[in-house]
Amino acid sequence: MRVSESGEFGLIAELRKILSGDREDIILPPGDDAAVFRAPGGELMAFTTDALVEGVHFDRAYVSWRALGYKSLAVNISDLAAMGGCPSSFALVVLGLPEDIEVENINHLYEGMMKCGEKFSCRIVGGDIVRSPRQLFISVSVIGGLPRETFLTRAGAGTGQSIMITGTLGDSAIGLDWLKRGGGGENACARKHLYPEPRLREGKRALELGAAAAIDVSDGLLRDLGHICEESGVGARIMAQEIPISAAAFETARELDEDALGAALSGGEDYELIVIADEENALAMRAEIGLVRIGEITQGSGVTVLDASGRMMQLEKTGYDHFGGA
Amino acid sequence: MRVSESGEFGLIAELRKILSGDREDIILPPGDDAAVFRAPGGELMAFTTDALVEGVHFDRAYVSWRALGYKSLAVNISDLAAMGGCPSSFALVVLGLPEDIEVENINHLYEGMMKCGEKFSCRIVGGDIVRSPRQLFISVSVIGGLPRETFLTRAGAGTGQSIMITGTLGDSAIGLDWLKRGGGGENACARKHLYPEPRLREGKRALELGAAAAIDVSDGLLRDLGHICEESGVGARIMAQEIPISAAAFETARELDEDALGAALSGGEDYELIVIADEENALAMRAEIGLVRIGEITQGSGVTVLDASGRMMQLEKTGYDHFGGA
Incomplete structure (x- = not known):
C-alpha cells in the first residue's frame, strides 16, 4: 500500500503501533498534539514538531518570508497551547533551502519567527541549515516545561460535556x-x-x-x-x-x-x-x-x-488529510 | 547575496548575529553541536536537530530504508556525544514524503531508527508526517538531560593541548x-x-x-x-x-x-x-x-x-559545505 492510499492518519496509526512502548518516563506516547515525557530533573516536558513544505503548506507567491517564519513557529506553539500551555519554551529550526534564495529573505524569515517567539516566550536556540534543491521546507521543534502534573490530551472527553x-x-x-x-x-x-x-x-x-x-x-x-x-x-x-x-x-x-x-x-x-x-x-x-x-x-x-432546524447536515468535506487518504 | 554564494557557514554566522541574546536560561547559544538550556526543574538539557534530504544527503538507489532511519537518528545522537553525552534522550521525527512511497518502507525506516534508539537509549516519542512531493526528507530533533553542570563545546581548546x-x-x-x-x-x-x-x-x-x-x-x-x-x-x-x-x-x-x-x-x-x-x-x-x-x-x-617529513601539505579540499560556499 502506498502512502497516498493509506493517508496521513492511516500512516500515523501504523507508526503508533510500532512506537508504542512502556518506558515509564514517556508520559504521553505518540499521537497527541505533543509528546510529554519526564525530564531527569523530574518535571514534565511537552515536545512537539511541525514542518511546512513549499507547494504543500505554502506558496511563496503569496506568503512573505516574514509570515512564513512567524507561522512556522506559531503552529508549534499552538500544539503546546492544546496541551494546556507552557510558560516558556525553546525551539530548533531546520531550514531546507534551494540555492537561489537571497540571504536577506532568510533574515526576514528569522525576524518573523523571532517576532512570534517574543510574543509567546519561545526562544530559538539553534537548528540546522541544509540544501534542498527542489523544495523549500521549514521544520521546527519546540520543547517547554509543563507547569504542573496535569495537561490536556485528546482522550479526556466524556458524554454530556x-x-x-x-x-x-x-x-x-x-x-x-x-x-x-x-x-x-x-x-x-x-x-x-x-x-x-x-x-x-x-x-x-x-x-x-x-x-x-x-x-x-x-x-x-x-x-x-x-x-x-x-x-x-x-x-x-x-x-x-x-x-x-x-x-x-x-x-x-x-x-x-x-x-x-x-x-x-x-x-x-x-x-x-x-x-x-x-x-x-x-x-x-x-x-x-x-x-x-x-x-x-x-x-x-x-x-x-x-442545522438551525435540528436536522442532521450531510457533509461532503470533512477536513484536510495531507495525503488525501480516507 | 544568494545562499549559494554565502555558503552554509556564512549563513549560520549571519543567523547567530540575529539570534544572539542574553536570556539567562540559554546556557549555550546557537552555533555549537547542540543548544543547551536550563529546564524549569533546574537541570541542563541538550537539544539538537539534523535533517537528511534526498539527493543531497542520500540517494535511495544505494541507501536502504532501514539504514536511512538508523542514520537519521544516529547523526543527532552524535551531536549529543560531542557535548559529552546524555544518558538518555527523546526524539521527534518529521517525515516529508512523496505520495508514491510504500507504507512498508516507512515501517522499515522506523525499524532502523528504533534500532539506533535502543542502542543509544533514545526514545522516539512522536513527530509529524507531511507531504513533500518533489523530495523526501527526514528531520529529527533530539533532547536529553546533561548529567552534570559541565559539557563540551567547540570553544574550550587552548594552546599546547x-x-x-x-x-x-x-x-x-x-x-x-x-x-x-x-x-x-x-x-x-x-x-x-x-x-x-x-x-x-x-x-x-x-x-x-x-x-x-x-x-x-x-x-x-x-x-x-x-x-x-x-x-x-x-x-x-x-x-x-x-x-x-x-x-x-x-x-x-x-x-x-x-x-x-x-x-x-x-x-x-x-x-x-x-x-x-x-x-x-x-x-x-x-x-x-x-x-x-x-x-x-x-x-x-x-x-x-x-606530512611525514614535517613539511606543510598543500590541501585542495577542506571539507563539505552544503551550499558550496567559501
Missing part, C-alpha cells in the same frame, strides 16, 4: 483562497492565514479551570473534533448555527462566492482550540476566556452536525 | 563512493557510511576525564577541527601520518583508485569525535577510551597539516 471553541473558524481557509486569487494580506482573513495566533493563554487557563480535553484546529473542526472522539471513545454533536464565524469571513466568502459555514466546518489552519469541559467548568471558561459553546459530547462515535 | 580522535577517518566518504559505483553494503566502509556509530560512550568518558573541547566529524576533519579553532581562537597542527585510517579504507580506496588520506582529511560523515585535552588528561583518554593523538593546538588560527 460541552464542546467549546476559542475565536472564530473558517477565516484561515477563506483567507488562503483570497490570497490565491490575488487578494492582499491586509484582508483580516488573509492575515489570520498568514499570522495565526496560537491560543497559549487560553489553553493554560482552560486547563486551570478544569478542562477535560483539547486539540488545536489545524486540519479543520470536523477532522480535529473527530480526533477527540476517536481518542476519547465518544461521539460529538455540534450545532452549525452556534459556530463562531467572523464578519470578515462572511464578507470575504461572499466576495469569493464561497460558503463561510463550510470553511468553518472543514477549513484548516485556524489554530483555534477546541476545549471540552463539564458544564460547570465550561460556564467559567465561557465567562472568563470567552470560549463559545458549539455542542456536546455524546455516546457513540463520530461528529454529527445539526 | 592534544588533538585526539576516536576510531578511524575517511571510511564513510570512501564507503559512499563505493556504494555510488555499485558496490554492496557489506563492505566495511559502506557499512560505516550507512550505519555510523555515534560515540556517545566516548564523549561521556572524555568529559569525565577532563576534555577541554569536542566536535563530531560530520563535515570532514579539516572543516570540523577548523570550527574548534574559530570558536576557541586558536590554530591547530596535525600530523598526516598519525591520522587513524582503517585497513578497509586503504583497501577500498585502492580498489576505487582514490586517496585514503584525502578522504580522512576532508571526507564527511564519519561521526567520530575530535577531542581536545591537556596532555595529562589526554594520556588517560588514550589509555582508557583508545583515543588517538593526531596533533596539537597552536597559537594563531587555521589548521595546518604536516
Whole structure:
C-alpha cells in the first residue's frame, strides 16, 4: 500500500503501533498534539514538531518570508497551547533551502519567527541549515516545561460535556483562497492565514479551570473534533448555527462566492482550540476566556452536525488529510 | 547575496548575529553541536536537530530504508556525544514524503531508527508526517538531560593541548563512493557510511576525564577541527601520518583508485569525535577510551597539516559545505 492510499492518519496509526512502548518516563506516547515525557530533573516536558513544505503548506507567491517564519513557529506553539500551555519554551529550526534564495529573505524569515517567539516566550536556540534543491521546507521543534502534573490530551472527553471553541473558524481557509486569487494580506482573513495566533493563554487557563480535553484546529473542526472522539471513545454533536464565524469571513466568502459555514466546518489552519469541559467548568471558561459553546459530547462515535432546524447536515468535506487518504 | 554564494557557514554566522541574546536560561547559544538550556526543574538539557534530504544527503538507489532511519537518528545522537553525552534522550521525527512511497518502507525506516534508539537509549516519542512531493526528507530533533553542570563545546581548546580522535577517518566518504559505483553494503566502509556509530560512550568518558573541547566529524576533519579553532581562537597542527585510517579504507580506496588520506582529511560523515585535552588528561583518554593523538593546538588560527617529513601539505579540499560556499 502506498502512502497516498493509506493517508496521513492511516500512516500515523501504523507508526503508533510500532512506537508504542512502556518506558515509564514517556508520559504521553505518540499521537497527541505533543509528546510529554519526564525530564531527569523530574518535571514534565511537552515536545512537539511541525514542518511546512513549499507547494504543500505554502506558496511563496503569496506568503512573505516574514509570515512564513512567524507561522512556522506559531503552529508549534499552538500544539503546546492544546496541551494546556507552557510558560516558556525553546525551539530548533531546520531550514531546507534551494540555492537561489537571497540571504536577506532568510533574515526576514528569522525576524518573523523571532517576532512570534517574543510574543509567546519561545526562544530559538539553534537548528540546522541544509540544501534542498527542489523544495523549500521549514521544520521546527519546540520543547517547554509543563507547569504542573496535569495537561490536556485528546482522550479526556466524556458524554454530556460541552464542546467549546476559542475565536472564530473558517477565516484561515477563506483567507488562503483570497490570497490565491490575488487578494492582499491586509484582508483580516488573509492575515489570520498568514499570522495565526496560537491560543497559549487560553489553553493554560482552560486547563486551570478544569478542562477535560483539547486539540488545536489545524486540519479543520470536523477532522480535529473527530480526533477527540476517536481518542476519547465518544461521539460529538455540534450545532452549525452556534459556530463562531467572523464578519470578515462572511464578507470575504461572499466576495469569493464561497460558503463561510463550510470553511468553518472543514477549513484548516485556524489554530483555534477546541476545549471540552463539564458544564460547570465550561460556564467559567465561557465567562472568563470567552470560549463559545458549539455542542456536546455524546455516546457513540463520530461528529454529527445539526442545522438551525435540528436536522442532521450531510457533509461532503470533512477536513484536510495531507495525503488525501480516507 | 544568494545562499549559494554565502555558503552554509556564512549563513549560520549571519543567523547567530540575529539570534544572539542574553536570556539567562540559554546556557549555550546557537552555533555549537547542540543548544543547551536550563529546564524549569533546574537541570541542563541538550537539544539538537539534523535533517537528511534526498539527493543531497542520500540517494535511495544505494541507501536502504532501514539504514536511512538508523542514520537519521544516529547523526543527532552524535551531536549529543560531542557535548559529552546524555544518558538518555527523546526524539521527534518529521517525515516529508512523496505520495508514491510504500507504507512498508516507512515501517522499515522506523525499524532502523528504533534500532539506533535502543542502542543509544533514545526514545522516539512522536513527530509529524507531511507531504513533500518533489523530495523526501527526514528531520529529527533530539533532547536529553546533561548529567552534570559541565559539557563540551567547540570553544574550550587552548594552546599546547592534544588533538585526539576516536576510531578511524575517511571510511564513510570512501564507503559512499563505493556504494555510488555499485558496490554492496557489506563492505566495511559502506557499512560505516550507512550505519555510523555515534560515540556517545566516548564523549561521556572524555568529559569525565577532563576534555577541554569536542566536535563530531560530520563535515570532514579539516572543516570540523577548523570550527574548534574559530570558536576557541586558536590554530591547530596535525600530523598526516598519525591520522587513524582503517585497513578497509586503504583497501577500498585502492580498489576505487582514490586517496585514503584525502578522504580522512576532508571526507564527511564519519561521526567520530575530535577531542581536545591537556596532555595529562589526554594520556588517560588514550589509555582508557583508545583515543588517538593526531596533533596539537597552536597559537594563531587555521589548521595546518604536516606530512611525514614535517613539511606543510598543500590541501585542495577542506571539507563539505552544503551550499558550496567559501
